[in-house]
Amino acid sequence: MWKAIVDAVVESFVYVDPMVYMYYITAKRESELQTEAAPSEASCDRAVELRLAEASRLQEEALA
Numbered sequence: 759m760w761k762a763i764v765d766a767v768v769e770s771f772v773y774v775d776p777m778v779y780m781y782y783i784t785a786k787r788e789s790e791l792q793t794e795a796a797p798s799e800a801s802c803d804r805a806v807e808l809r810l811a812e813a814s815r816l817q818e819e820a821l822a
Contacts, residue, residue, distance in 0.1 A: 772782040 769782075772779050
C-alpha cells in the first residue's frame with residue numbers, strides 16, 4: 759500500500775520536468791527488461807547444468 763502511494767507521488771513530481779521524466783522512463787524500462795531477462799537466463803543456466811550432467815554420466819559409462 760505504501761509503495762503504491764510513494765510511486766504515485768514520485769510519478770507526479772517526475773511529470774513536471776521533461777528531463778527527469780525521460781530519465782525515469784528509461785530507468786523504468788531497464789528495470790522491466792532486467793526482470794524479464796532474469797527467468798530466461800536461469801533457464802539457460804539450467805540447460806547448461808543438464809548438458810554437463812549428461813556429459814559426465816556418459817563419461818562415467820564409457821569408463822565403466
